[in-house]
Amino acid sequence: VIRDVCPLVPEGVHFVPAHPLAGTEFSGPDAGFAALFQGRWALLTPPAGTDPDSIEKIAELWRHCGSMVSTMEPAHHDRVLAIVSHLPHLIAFTICGTADDLEGESRQEVLQFAATGFRDITRIAASDPVMWRGIFLNNREALLEMLARFMEHAQAMARAVRWGDPEYIEDKIHRGRVIRRSLIELKQA
């Protein structure tokens, strides 16, 4: 967005890209509600050299909506969002697709016994296909890098399962658990 818009911005006009980290799996004006932005983050990614007064005006706009505001360098923003949001969505869509491919009986049982993990990991997979298609294509580089890192981890785990390396498996599970516990402690879970 910044690469495409900035060359078109006339002198004396300031462009302050921003978006909220808020929303549900529903899209459009009807999916809004009064407390949608309350206590949620809004991210500002002003390009280098943006007028500080303009940045503050946009920050104030979000604060009036109840948001907490964080400012990030655009490229860093794309990497952070790739891991906290885009990769989790890609994975949720993908595991749903994997289940959808199973033969009839197993597919039915996925739905029947979903309460054992599948349900949790696919909660975010009901999101809007057109919006997510755009997000994946526009954050291509950062998303592919995070996906590649994830695939390396998954392959290493597959190898440990295949060859029976209990220490490796336990250590990886333990490390994952530490991250999860940190979320609980930070009251983000």
Place this chain on the structure above:
Amino acid sequence: VIRDVCPLVPEGVHFVPAHPLAGTEFSGPDAGFAALFQGRWALLTPPAGTDPDSIEKIAELWRHCGSMVSTMEPAHHDRVLAIVSHLPHLIAFTICGTADDLEGESRQEVLQFAATGFRDITRIAASDPVMWRGIFLNNREALLEMLARFMEHAQAMARAVRWGDPEYIEDKIHRGRVIRRSLIELKQA
């Protein structure tokens, strides 16, 4: 379990393997509570030729705990559990591990901005490492097959993102969404 236990069972004794699909991320007797099995599934996987009266006794035991009972052929059980439970856990541990590997600043931001997908997809990653290590190693074949299917889907999605194939991406997201919507309709979400 069946392969190892069955040869040791004396004549006149009947072995009816069973387990509940219930529990939290906590383990041990202190993590139990009175309604733990209420309205949840218990799966029985009797080997071919098991005495029907014995199966019914075990089924009745679970029903007294409030469970719904389903009987499955053991190998089929392992495949179904691999996709509904074991693969989602492996993925949740793995994406936590991926985040844990990031450099300091990004890692901190994963925790800060987790509400955007990461939180949901890692909900199950706080589970017990020793228990999950055992599950992964004991259901090796079925888990590796489901993981391989998942990786094929993820690689295909990566390729569509890299080369910019919006129809493919949208179709995959849409298919994932259908599975998720089915869960909601079946009141499993």
